Amino acid sequence: MTQLQIDAVLTEWQQEGPFPLSPQLQELLGPSEHGPGIAALLGEKLRLTPGFGGLEIAATSYVGRVEVGPLRVTIHPKIATTTLARMLKYVYGLTDLWQPELPTTVLLDEHGLQDLLVQLLVREVERFWRAGLPKVYRPRTDRLEAIRGRLQVEALARRGVLTEPRIPCRYFERTADWHLNQVLLAGLRLARRVCQQPVLARRAEGLVRALDGVEMLVTLRHEDVLRARSGLTRLTETAAPALDLIELLLEGSGIALDGPRELKATAFLFDMNRFFQRFLSRFLREHAAGLRVDDEQTIRGLYRLLPADADLRRRRPPAPRPDFALSDVRGTLSMYLDAKYRDLWRTSLPPEWLYQLSAYALASPNRTSVLLYPTTVAAAQEERIAVCAPANGNQLGSVVLRPVAIDTLGRLAGSTRRADLEQCAVIAKQLVSRYPADTAMPQEAEGQ
Structure with missing residues (x-):
């Protein structure tokens, strides 16, 4: 049937x-x-x-x-292909950030996001390959017709009478067959496998053939990519973006x-939620002047077992970890922020997210937490939710739902133009502010 x-x-x-x-x-x-x-x-x-x-x-x-x-x-993704490509290149430090309309050969509606990642990876490896694959010296021991390197006297003595015109030598051979290139090769083979676009798959296959002589890893694991990244030097640091893209392809295809x-x-x-968080982290670090942004800082002391009950079941109180902790240059904590990849202007706010942000607000010195979410709606506005004590109605804190104009940020991110940098600084200040941009800050909050 x-x-x-x-x-x-x-x-x-x-x-x-x-x-x-x-x-x-x-x-x-x-x-x-x-x-x-x-x-x-x-x-x-x-x-x-x-x-x-x-x-x-x-x-x-x-x-x-x-x-x-x-x-x-x-x-x-709801984000336009061009915007998403710029964001990817900005977050992972890819080259040629401002080339005109990179993803013209990739249509997300037809090929999927993986083809955009594959295209970016192919471009990075092509650039790396044109500059010449990095090589290392590997020790080798072999019987040679002409002496090379150091003569293996012990091996020669054990042989006794020479029966062939070859002498055992130990020498160093310069080769491209080493771990970094092996990971790049394995990444290209993974890219070719997940790619939906035949033309792009052929480009990846051409690079696989160009890396002839590099041994193929049996399986590509996250540990292999981590080892290659930790071994980067000043001469090979240009391979870092390609390793990031291989890591993304490996994570996405790991099911x-x-x-x-x-x-x-x-x-x-x-x-996309993790990617949106990384994008905001870099953007705020670069443009939130006078402030320090720490990623996923654990909140300690928010929950504590009472001494009389601490040994009953040996529980460990939870330690929440918001996406961002905002501090001044001296390290004095101001408040916590979280990033959620969901357009809350168009959709509802899940209750569990509000509970989470309420805990962050109670843990913040200024009793405020901010949720940053992406939107493509130009009319989207900031919303504030009061956290109150039901018994008397007193306000304990507040949760701010703050829209992020993702198309605007995707266009500005990575630009070196003075006007764009000034606009980025204004946007970053609005994103980390306790109060809306069109609301005057109360007198008692000055200096916070």
Whole structure:
């Protein structure tokens, strides 16, 4: 019986369905002899919920593509391709940031985000390859017709009478076959595998052939990329962006989907929430003058077990870790900020996010926490939520929902023009302010 093909196209945080659900696909989604099921493996990255009415598909902050037998789900980012490319190049320090319209050969609607990452990786490796692959000296021991390096006297003495015109020597050979180049080669092979665009896949294959002589890693692991990054020197530091892109491709394709061998089961999912956090971190560090931004600083002492109950079950009180801690140049903490990749101007605020931000507000010296979220709506405005004591109505703190004009930031990020830098400074000041830009700061808050 022919299975009904399901081709669902969504954007972040969008829900579609119900779709007709065949018995074969239902078996793949749920626990079976092949494993826990595709739905459980994807978890919160992509919610696949089979029900009586059919299959419900709900996207989260992950974008990419999942293919399982007759099911193909594509999640597109709402950010324009050009803007997303500039943001990627800004966050990961890629070259030629201001070249005109880089991603003209990649259409996200047709090829997916992974092709944009593949194109950026191919460009980086091509640039690295044209400059000449870095080589290292490796010690070798061999029998040579002409003496090279150091003569192996002990080996020669053990042989006794010479029976062939070769002498054992120990020497150093300059080679391109070493760990950094091996990781680049493995990254290109991974890029070729996840790429959807044939022309781009051929470019990656051409680079694989150009690295002939470099040994292929059996499997590419995160530890391999970390080792290559830690071994970078002044001569090889230009490979850092390529390693970042390989890490992104490796993270996105690291979901192993088990199913019958005759069925294709692949996934590439990119965490836009993590990427948005990294983008804001770099932007605020560069443009929030006079302030210090620390990433994921643990809040200690917010929760404490009372002495009488501390030894009952030996619990460890939780230590929240907001995305950003804002301090002055002396290190005096001001408040905590969090980044969530969801357009809250268009959608609802999940209660668990409000609970989280409320705890950050109570832990902040100024009793305020800020949630930064991206939006493409020009009319989006800041919202403030008071955290109150129900018994008497007294305000304990406040949570600020602050929109980030992502198209504007994506256009400005990385620019060296004076007017753009001045605009970035104004935006950064607004993002980290306790009060809205159009509201005068109360007298008692001055100097905070």
